[in-house]
Every structure is written in structure tokens, then in C-alpha cells.
Amino acid sequence: MEGQAEASEVGTYVHGYNAEHREFLSVRTAARQADFFLPYLKEGMRLLDCGCGQGAITTGLAAAILPGEAVGIDMGESQIAAAREWAAAKGQQNVRFEVGNLYEIPFPDASFDAVFANTVLEHVDDPGRAMREMRRVLKPGGVVGLADPDYGTLIQEPSTPLSLELRELLLRFSKESGSPFYARNMRRTLLDSGFVRPVSFVQAYGTHTVEDNRFAIEKVQIPSLEALRPRIVQRGLADAARIDAMIADARAWSERPDGFYALMHCAAVAWAP
Numbered sequence: 001m002e003g004q005a006e007a008s009e010v011g012t013y014v015h016g017y018n019a020e021h022r023e024f025l026s027v028r029t030a031a032r033q034a035d036f037f038l039p040y041l042k043e044g045m046r047l048l049d050c051g052c053g054q055g056a057i058t059t060g061l062a063a064a065i066l067p068g069e070a071v072g073i074d075m076g077e078s079q080i081a082a083a084r085e086w087a088a089a090k091g092q093q094n095v096r097f098e099v100g101n102l103y104e105i106p107f108p109d110a111s112f113d114a115v116f117a118n119t120v121l122e123h124v125d126d127p128g129r130a131m132r133e134m135r136r137v138l139k140p141g142g143v144v145g146l147a148d149p150d151y152g153t154l155i156q157e158p159s160t161p162l163s164l165e166l167r168e169l170l171l172r173f174s175k176e177s178g179s180p181f182y183a184r185n186m187r188r189t190l191l192d193s194g195f196v197r198p199v200s201f202v203q204a205y206g207t208h209t210v211e212d213n214r215f216a217i218e219k220v221q222i223p224s225l226e227a228l229r230p231r232i233v234q235r236g237l238a239d240a241a242r243i244d245a246m247i248a249d250a251r252a253w254s255e256r257p258d259g260f261y262a263l264m265h266c267a268a269v270a271w272a273p
């Protein structure tokens with residue numbers, strides 16, 4: 001069953017659904033990724049985490065609103081299964097998870113006090129439409145918190161012709177199904193979606209050591225490229241040998257003592273009127 005679900009999901013999510021990607025997401029925490037949002041949460045709130053992935057952040061947000069309830073939704077069935085396991089292993093009882101699409105959030109109007117999404121709107125082709133759905137399910141006065149990378153801020157050096165080709169390929173597919181450059185306009189998009197008083201924040205992410213670079217390459221870049229491999233080959237963008245060469249080049253970069261990677265995430269909170 002999971003295999004069938006994953007086959008249908010893979011076409012719409014650029015990273016693909018794989019164990020490596022879930023491992024990458026599992027090191028995330030509410031304290032780090034939702035640092036800008038936590039000050040706005042209060043005990044007893046009802047919170048929705050959209051595109052919750054495998055639930056590491058959701059579980060932390062749930063702890064911040066006890067005895068309120070946190071709900072995580074994600075379009076990936078395998079993500080939701082992993083999130084349920086994660087919360088059970090952490091013993092976090094005020095959180096539950098459901099399959100759901102951000103464009104049609106499966107809850108009535110005005111049913112949450114807080115709505116959050118971390119690195120999710122970058123994956124939809126119309127972030128404004130997703131924001132309007134988030135506003136619909138927020139109660140008047142409810143707070144939204146969003147964080148997404150803007151790929152115009154990506155630095156990965158030293159670069160090589162193969163590393164630049166790999167980056168362009170990933171970006172090409174990200175642009176087809178998502179919005180890798182929308183985050184710089186997050187406040188504008190929030191206002192256009194009917195939110196008020198948007199406040200913006202910056203989160204700087206980077207790697208520090210060879211181990212970090214190895215983790216990023218092995219858990220994100222290579223699995224993402226592998227997930228896209230059939231489409232890349234089918235469209236004639238690169239053949240199998242060229243993709244293998246890109247993977248070898250990425251691995252070689254991750255072992256360099258001078259490899260540097262940095263990416264800025266734009267974040268914001270705003271309120272439903």
C-alpha cells in the first residue's frame with residue numbers, strides 16, 4: 001500500500017518521499033525552525049501545522065500549547081504515518097495527524113487559533129492560494145507563522161560545472177511544481193491574502209563541518225536527484241551517466257574541508273482580521 005501511495009506522491013514533491021528525506025526532517029525542532037512563532041503561542045490554543053512532514057516540529061509546537069490540541073496535515077501518506085510514529089515515540093498526546101492538502105484544508109472555517117507552515121509554501125505553485133486557505137481556517141485574531149527558503153540566497157562553494165548543473169536541474173523542477181523565489185515577497189503575499197500586520201524575520205541556515213555537508217548531500221541533494229532521475233532522463237535533460245557524474249561530484253564536494261553552504265529563509269507572522 002505504501003509503495004502505491006509513494007508512487008503517486010513522487011510526481012508532485014520535488015524531494016520525493018524517501019527514508020533519507022525523513023531523516024533530514026527529523027533533526028528539525030520547534031525551538032529552531034519556529035523560533036519566531038513560539039512567542040505568539042499560548043497554552044490551550046488549537047494549532048494546525050500545514051505540510052507537517054514527519055512531525056518533528058509539530059510535536060514541539062504541541063508541547064507549547066498544552067492542554068490545547070495540535071493537528072498536522074500533509075499530502076504525503078508516508079509522511080503522516082511517520083509523524084504518527086514520531087509523536088507516539090515522543091509520548092506527545094495532544095497531537096494528531098491527517099492526510100490533507102493545503103489547497104483544501106480539511107477543516108471548517110475559523111477552527112484554529114494558530115496555523116503554521118515551515119518549508120511548505122515553497123512547494124506549491126500558488127502560495128497566495130494556500131495562505132487564503134490558512135486564513136479561512138483561522139479564527140478572527142488568529143495568528144499564522146510561515147518560513148520558507150528563497151533560493152536566490154543560496155551559496156554553495158566551491159562550485160564546479162557539474163554542481164551548477166545539478167543545482168539548475170533541481171531548481172528547474174522546483175519552479176515547475178513550486179515557488180522557490182516567493183519567500184522574499186512573503187509580507188506582500190500575506191497582505192494580498194487578507195492577513196494584517198505582517199511582521200518579518202530572517203533565519204540563516206548553513207553547514208559548519210564536513211559531517212554537515214555529507215548529511216545535506218546524502219539526505220537531500222542526492223535523494224532528490226534520484227527521485228527526479230526518471231523525469232530528467234525521459235526529458236533528455238541529462239543521461240544516466242551524467243547524473244551519476246553529478247552525484248560523484250556532489251559527494252566529492254561534501255568531503256572537502258573548505259565546502260561552504262548557506263541559505264536564507266524568510267519568515268513572517270501575521271493575523272487574521
Ligand SMILES: C[S@@+](CC[C@H](N)C(=O)[O-])C[C@H]1O[C@@H](n2cnc3c(N)ncnc32)[C@H](O)[C@@H]1O
Nearest residue numbers: 025051052053074075076101102118119120123
Ligand atoms: C520540506 S517538507 C517540510 C516538513 C515540515 N514542515 C518540516 O519542516 O519538517 C515539505 C512538506 O510539505 C508537504 N506538502 C507539499 N505540498 C503540499 C500540499 N499542497 N498540501 C499538503 N502538504 C504539502 C510535503 O508532502 C512535505 O512533507
